Amino acid sequence: MSRRRPSGSITISMLTWIIAVALLVLLWGRLWNRSLELAGGILIGLGVAWVVYKFLSPYLTGMEQIPVWLPPLPIAIIATLLFIKGALVWIRGNEALPKPEPDKHGH
DSSP: OOOOHHHHHHHHHHHHHHHHHHHHHHHHHHHHHHOHHHHHHHHHHHHHHHHHHHHHHHHHHSSSOTTTTTHHHHHHHHHHHHHHHHHHHHHHHHHOOOOOOTTTTTT
């Protein structure tokens, strides 16, 4: 015999999701008016998150075994990005430093 959820809990759950999505869309709309760059970044981030979810969903649902390289992947990505950022700062370092002030005493 299979157990079914009462239809009332499904209705409440669906209503909660609809309200949450509506609030997030309203917040994003306000953000679009105030900061177009941030709102665009959120859209790009949602697209990237959807692609990553489609890639990882077989592993998250237990349909596939988790590969050995997947758990340390976030740390490797962060380390690579920090290395690239450090290289860019090192290359452009002289332009970022403040210029020394000339000696006022004439020495």
